[in-house]
Amino acid sequence: SEMNKLWVRMQHQGHSREREKREKERQELKILVGTNLVRLSQLDSINVNTFKKVVLPGILEQIVSCKDAIAQEYLMECIIQVFPDEFHLETLNGFLKACADVQQNVNIKNIIIGLIGRLAQFAERDPTGIPEDVQLFDVFSDKTAEIIQNRSEMPVHSIVALQVALVNLALRCYPTRSDFVDKVLETTADVFSGINLEPLEYNSETCKELLKLLKIPIDSYNNVCKILELPHFSALLDYCDLNSKKLISSYILQNALDNETLIDSEERVDSVLHLVSSLVMDDDSDSQGAKVTEDPEDFLEEQWLMARFIDLLKSEELDNQYIILNMAKKHFVKGGPRRIEFTLTPLVFAAYSLATRYAATRESDDKWDKKCQKIFQFCSQTIMILSKADLSELPLRLYLHGVLVASETKFDKAEGFAYDFISQAFTLYEEEISDSKAQLAAITLIMSTVERARCFGEENHETLRTQCAVASSKLLKKPDQSRAVALCSHLFWSSKPQDGGRRIERC
Amino acid sequence: MLVLVIGDVHIPQRTHSMPAKFKKLLVPGKIQHILCTGNLCTKETFDYLKTLASDVHIVKGDFDDNLNYPEFKVVTVGQFRIGLCHGHQIVPWGDVEALAMVQRQLDVDIMISGHTHRFEAFEHEGRFYINPGSATGAYSPLSSADIHPSFLLMDIQAATVVTYVYQLIDDEVKVERIEYKKPVPAS
Numbered sequence: 001s002e003m004n005k006l007w008v009r010m011q012h013q014g015h016s017r018e019r020e021k022r023e024k025e026r027q028e029l030k031i032l033v034g035t036n037l038v039r040l041s042q043l044d045s046i047n048v049n050t051f052k053k054v055v056l057p058g059i060l061e062q063i064v065s066c067k068d069a070i071a072q073e074y075l076m077e078c079i080i081q082v083f084p085d086e087f088h089l090e091t092l093n094g095f096l097k098a099c100a101d102v103q104q105n106v107n108i109k110n111i112i113i114g115l116i117g118r119l120a121q122f123a124e125r126d127p128t129g130i131p132e133d134v135q136l137f138d139v140f141s142d143k144t145a146e147i148i149q150n151r152s153e154m155p156v157h158s159i160v161a162l163q164v165a166l167v168n169l170a171l172r173c174y175p176t177r178s179d180f181v182d183k184v185l186e187t188t189a190d191v192f193s194g195i196n197l198e199p200l201e202y203n204s205e206t207c208k209e210l211l212k213l214l215k216i217p218i219d220s221y222n223n224v225c226k227i228l229e230l231p232h233f234s235a236l237l238d239y240c241d242l243n244s245k246k247l248i249s250s251y252i253l254q255n256a257l258d259n260e261t262l263i264d265s266e267e268r269v270d271s272v273l274h275l276v277s278s279l280v281m282d283d284d285s286d287s288q289g290a291k292v293t294e295d296p297e298d299f300l301e302e303q304w305l306m307a308r309f310i311d312l313l314k315s316e317e318l319d320n321q322y323i324i325l326n327m328a329k330k331h332f333v334k335g336g337p338r339r340i341e342f343t344l345t346p347l348v349f350a351a352y353s354l355a356t357r358y359a360a361t362r363e364s365d366d367k368w369d370k371k372c373q374k375i376f377q378f379c380s381q382t383i384m385i386l387s388k389a390d391l392s393e394l395p396l397r398l399y400l401h402g403v404l405v406a407s408e409t410k411f412d413k414a415e416g417f418a419y420d421f422i423s424q425a426f427t428l429y430e431e432e433i434s435d436s437k438a439q440l441a442a443i444t445l446i447m448s449t450v451e452r453a454r455c456f457g458e459e460n461h462e463t464l465r466t467q468c469a470v471a472s473s474k475l476l477k478k479p480d481q482s483r484a485v486a487l488c489s490h491l492f493w494s495s496k497p498q499d500g501g502r503r504i505e506r507c
Numbered sequence: 508m509l510v511l512v513i514g515d516v517h518i519p520q521r522t523h524s525m526p527a528k529f530k531k532l533l534v535p536g537k538i539q540h541i542l543c544t545g546n547l548c549t550k551e552t553f554d555y556l557k558t559l560a561s562d563v564h565i566v567k568g569d570f571d572d573n574l575n576y577p578e579f580k581v582v583t584v585g586q587f588r589i590g591l592c593h594g595h596q597i598v599p600w601g602d603v604e605a606l607a608m609v610q611r612q613l614d615v616d617i618m619i620s621g622h623t624h625r626f627e628a629f630e631h632e633g634r635f636y637i638n639p640g641s642a643t644g645a646y647s648p649l650s651s652a653d654i655h656p657s658f659l660l661m662d663i664q665a666a667t668v669v670t671y672v673y674q675l676i677d678d679e680v681k682v683e684r685i686e687y688k689k690p691v692p693a694s
Contacts, residue, residue: 257523257524300549300550301551304519304549304551307519307520308518308519308523308524309523310519310523311519311521311522311523312523342519345520346519346520346521349520349521349646350521352646352648353521353646356646356648356651397569397570401648404648404649405648407648408648408651441569441596444595444596444598445569445595447598448595448596448598448599448600451598451599451600452599452600452649487598490598490599
């Protein structure tokens with residue numbers, strides 16, 4: 001009977017609200033109704049079952065039938081706040097159905113997000129508190145889908161905000177179910193394709209919500225490889241504008257670096273470089289010309305980030321490492337001349353390092369020579385790409401570095417590769433380097449490399465040291481000439497002193 | 508007075524970051540001067556060094572992207588004249604006699620060089636020669652043995668410098684202490 005009295009009072013209040021419509025009285029009535037609900041919740045006689053069968057349906061009926069948006073919104077929120085979570089868990093279906101039935105202009109998104117948040121917290125604190133038959137995620141996922149379908153005027157960013165709440169629920173309460181996370185991403189992508197979404201503008205509401213949605217799994221897993229396992233992540237990323245894509249890509253790379261996540265298989269390298277392709281190469285679809293407005297400092301930072309990330313593309317297993325480097329190169333050559341000096345360079349160094357490691361296995365691996373040769377082929381091709389892109393100082397140094405590696409590892413046919421590399425270096429020196437300061441630096445490097453290298457037979461060495469001496473004597477400034485020739489003399493230790501002397505005299 | 512001697516970092520060309528344990532040790536505000544042997548190779552790393560101390564001296568390595576760093580530098584700290592050079596220009600690389608030539612040329616008490624990625628600290632003909640190695644343990648074909656990340660911290664007091672060598676070996680930071688006294692000039 002107590003309850004009945006409350007029903008009646010509520011009913012009257014519901015009606016009088018509509019009739020009154022004066023602000024102050026509305027406020028007072030609002031508080032009164034709220035208080036009634038609180039009293040209702042405090043009644044001892046209400047347990048889960050009575051709530052489920054009697055109380056809630058009654059309240060919900062009142063709410064829906066009064067058709068007043070403000071009242072509906074307030075009352076729905078009241079219900080969530082006032083009654084315990086255990087009750088809500090039992091009555092989700094009914095409650096969410098009512099959400100679907102309220103007026104179109106009620107901000108249902110906030111109500112649902114509020115409810116999801118509460119229940120997620122509850123579930124985290126006490127996972128056993130959720131009844132067996134309540135599949136939290138499924139219920140919310142299905143019901144919100146229904147609600148979204150029913151409300152054709154719901155703005156896109158609200159839909160995405162709901163998805164954000166769902167993905168949080170999935171990650172907090174069901175951390176092992178990555179398929180839940182993917183379902184949310186899939187749903188969002190479907191919504192976008194269903195409404196033929198226009199390209200998103202950076203900084204729009206929808207874009208902000210979408211970025212939030214994409215960042216949550218990255219932060220939650222702290223393992224970029226798990227993101228690669230969500231098939232709909234990249235589909236969703238494709239809906240973003242170029243700036244957003246770059247933002248998320250950088251976010252992913254930074255996350256990998258912060259967590260030292262190694263990308264240790266060919267497939268994963270392929271996946272991740274596809275995912276972050278907005279940083280790997282120019283985006284042909286970019287009609288807005290974001291490239292034109294790109295800040296050069298930002299570009300540098302982007303490429304340095306990418307280059308640092310390349311250090312994570314590695315495997316302990318040497319053969320696997322070689323495959324990974326090849327896959328990475330496939331992607332990075334698409335970057336064009338602006339990027340390759342940043343991206344191909346670490347690949348070359350990684351390859352050199354790999355050769356050294358192979359050399360260390362010479363006792364156990366009889367194919368190590370051939371593997372080193374393949375690596376030097378790889379390096380030769382890669383450095384060639386750099387020199388064709390009008391770079392000269394960098395490829396020269398990379399070639400010289402290769403000579404040292406060949407010298408140290410002493411694999412079969414190393415001398416051939418080393419001689420080829422040093423010839424390439426000489427060519428670059430003669431044809432591309434014209435500044436006199438740069439010339440002195442370059443010839444010094446060439447000579448110091450020849451000095452250090454132990455892989456050249458007498459014939460080759462003779463040719464090289466002659467070339468060095470000639471180059472030294474041709475330097476533009478006399479002081480440079482004498483410096484260079486003095487250095488060159490180091491190369492003549494093994495030969496007869498007269499030869500060296502004659503060369504020096506000729507300068 | 509604390510002087511950090513560091514170099515051959517090679518980020519991002521050969522490695523992605525400084526060892527975390529080193530970063531924890533290198534705290535801003537404790538070091539007065541930084542002497543860097545070069546091969547950072549980018550402005551990012553240079554800016555990082557600037558956050559540790561305002562007085563940063565750097566010389567050009569063969570892979571640095573900033574072409575305006577000098578090839579040689581002489582810095583006076585306390586009673587010591589300190590020479591700084593990357594070392595790829597000093598041929599043969601790592602050779603004591605060649606380094607000694609440069610030391611005489613620059614007329615310095617302490618000669619710092621890098622390039623070999625191998626830590627060195629020794630006295631030769633009354634002068635002190637040091638090489639901080641590579642701060643990241645970056646790959647180099649010049650050191651065939653395992654390269655450990657390392658850097659040096661010099662504590663300069665009057666005519667004595669105590670050099671602390673920090674090396675990361677098997678993920679543990681190991682510290683060694685080496686003392687050098689400036690020889691009293693013959694009267």
